[in-house]
Amino acid sequence: MEATKKSYPTDLTDSQWEVVKDLIPAAGTGGRKRTVDIRAVLNGIFYINAAGCAWRMLPHDFPVWQTVYHYFRHWRITNTWQEINAKLQQWYRVSEGREATPSAGCIDSQSTKIASRLASPEAVGIDGNKLVNGRKRHILVDTLGLLLMVVVSAANLDDRKGAVMLLEKINHRDHFPRLSTIWVDRGYRGQAFIMAILHTFYWCLQVVVPAVGQKGFVVQQKRWVVERTFAWFSRFRRLNREYELLPETSEAFFYVGMIHILLKRLA
Known part of the structure; x- marks a missing residue:
């Protein structure tokens, strides 16, 4: 008699599946009927992100790794991951007594070493300030620390140029009509840059500066939420370094990580 499959810590609970199942795109028309268990596919993707293993090392009690990877890649190309994240984020904000979309946010970047020598060379560089050879993650979060948008670039890209790339994606998608104020650190300072953002995107950048005479690490007002978000992502081994060939895969x-966090909070 076949033993009952034991669940992994990353598997969706029944209540979490009830929250997310209607956000999964329906099977396309034509061709063979979808037979794969989509819940098991999601569990496989969450496992990969948390465990940090290669696709080919996905345990055999998940669907075959090629199938799991196919759905992950397809949903990346179709922006499905972003759309699911945006919807869950709105639900969570409302559950916390907030408006569905934020009026303020915070931008920061994180340089991370590259682990794959096969990565696209145009998307790899050296951050001269932190002496990191790899990539830089630029993220925008709301005041709860929830991920709004992410852009992954070469580590040698200036923070201000990274912020422009981030804001261009947001402006194009028009997901955040109430957004007006964005807090940043001194890496984004410069009157010309701040005014250019204001005139181009109609968003106000506010630079948070340390107190006079401050030494060592001190939690900065307004900006601490984005540092906490990077700490959340550090729990996912797939995100500890840049293992992906393409920056879009890392994004x-x-x-995926933010969706997993939100599902745990919502259910």
């Missing part, structure tokens, strides 16, 4: 795993 998708950030949304």
Whole structure:
């Protein structure tokens, strides 16, 4: 008699599945009927992100790794991960007594070493300030620390240029009509840059500066939420370093991580 499958810590609970199942795109028309268990596919993707293992090392009690990877890649290309993240984020904000979309946010970047020598060379560089050879993650979060948008670039990209790339994606998607104020650190300072953002995107950048005479690490007002978000993502081994060949794949795993966090909070 076949033993009952034991669950992994990353598996969706029944209540979490009830929250997310209607956000999964329906099977396309034509061709063979979908037979794969989509809940098991999601569990496989969450396992990969948390465990940090290669796709080919996915345990055999999940669907075959090629199938799991196919859905992960397809949903990356179709922006499904971003859309699911945005919807869950709105539900969570409302559950916390907030408006569905934020009026303020915070931008920061994180340089991370590259682990794959096969990564696209144009998306790899050296951060001269932190002496990191790899990539830089630029993220925008709301005041709860929830991920709004992420862009992954070469580590040698200036923070201000990274912020422009981030804001261009947000402006194009028009997901955040109430957004007006964005807090940043001194890496984004410069009157010309701040005014250019204001005139181009109509968003006000506010630079949070340390107190006079401050030494060592001190939690900065307004900006601490984005530092906490990076700490949340550090729990996912797939995000500890840059293992992906394409920056877009890394971005998708950030949304996967945020979706996993939100599902635990909502259910």
